[in-house]
Amino acid sequence: MTNPLLDQWTRRTVNIRGEEIAVWPASQKITKLLDTFILMTRFEDVPRYHPELTRKVFEQEKKGKFKVDFGQGGCGTKIFHLDRWQSAEAELIHLRAIAFFSLVYKCQSPVVDVSMANIFRAGDYCLPHSHVRTSASLVYSVSCGSADPQHGRSGKLCIVDPRMPECCQEQEGRMTTPLIPDMKPGTMIFFPSEVMHFVTPYTGKKSPRISLAWNIDEQLVPGDAIPGGLPEL
Numbered sequence: 001m002t003n004p005l006l007d008q009w010t011r012r013t014v015n016i017r018g019e020e021i022a023v024w025p026a027s028q029k030i031t032k033l034l035d036t037f038i039l040m041t042r043f044e045d046v047p048r049y050h051p052e053l054t055r056k057v058f059e060q061e062k063k064g065k066f067k068v069d070f071g072q073g074g075c076g077t078k079i080f081h082l083d084r085w086q087s088a089e090a091e092l093i094h095l096r097a098i099a100f101f102s103l104v105y106k107c108q109s110p111v112v113d114v115s116m117a118n119i120f121r122a123g124d125y126c127l128p129h130s131h132v133r134t135s136a137s138l139v140y141s142v143s144c145g146s147a148d149p150q151h152g153r154s155g156k157l158c159i160v161d162p163r164m165p166e167c168c169q170e171q172e173g174r175m176t177t178p179l180i181p182d183m184k185p186g187t188m189i190f191f192p193s194e195v196m197h198f199v200t201p202y203t204g205k206k207s208p209r210i211s212l213a214w215n216i217d218e219q220l221v222p223g224d225a226i227p228g229g230l231p232e233l
Helices: 004-011 050-063 088-105
Strands: 013-016 019-022 039-042 067-069 077-080 111-120 126-129 136-143 157-160 187-192 196-199 209-217
Touching: 004 088, 013 088, 039 088, 050 067, 050 077, 050 088, 050 111, 050 136, 088 111, 088 136, 088 187, 088 209
Parallel strands: none
Antiparallel strands: 013 019, 039 187, 067 077, 077 111, 111 209, 126 196, 136 187, 136 209, 157 196
C-alpha cells in the first residue's frame, strides 16, 4: 500500500550549494524510544549541511534580530523563526520537522507554532517544563558541544513522565529516573507537548551545545506562542 504523505516528503528537496537534498530521505526510519510514546529519527547526511548550519546559527545570534536570552534556566540563548533566516540549511531541517509531524499525525498541512535554535554555553540549563498550545514538540541536535570528563551528564536532554515505566523504576507513578535519549548530532526526537522535559547544566568550555526545536500542531493556534510574543521583523 502506498503512502501519499511519505511519497510527498521523499520527493521534496532543498537546494544547498547546487545539490538537491531530500527533505525526507526514502530510507529514513522512525523508531520508538524503548516502550514509550516518544519517537526518534537520525539523519545520516549531516556532513553535507551541519558546518554551514552551525555558521548560520552564530550569524543569526550576532545579528540579534530574532534573539532572546531568558537567562539561567531558560534554555540558553534562543534564536526564533528558523523559516525566516534565509538559510537553505535551516529550511531543510525546518521542513524535516514538519515532515516528521506530518507522517506521525497523518496531517497534510501541519502548523508550526514556534521554531527556534538554542545555544547553550557553560552554565546554561533548562528548567523542567512542558508546552501548551500544541500537540507535539520536536528537538534536533546540531552539536552536543564539548565533553566534560567530570560531568558525564552535562547538557543532556531529559524526559520525565509518570506514564513511562522507564521513569518510575522504583514505584509506579513516582518519577525517580529521567529518560535520557541519545541525541547524537543529526538526531530528531518527537514527543507530546505535555511531556515534562529539561536540559541538565551544560559545563562544556570549548564549544557550545546547539539544538533546534519546534512546537507543531494540526491547526493554527490563536494568540502568542510565548508570553509577551515572539521577536518580529
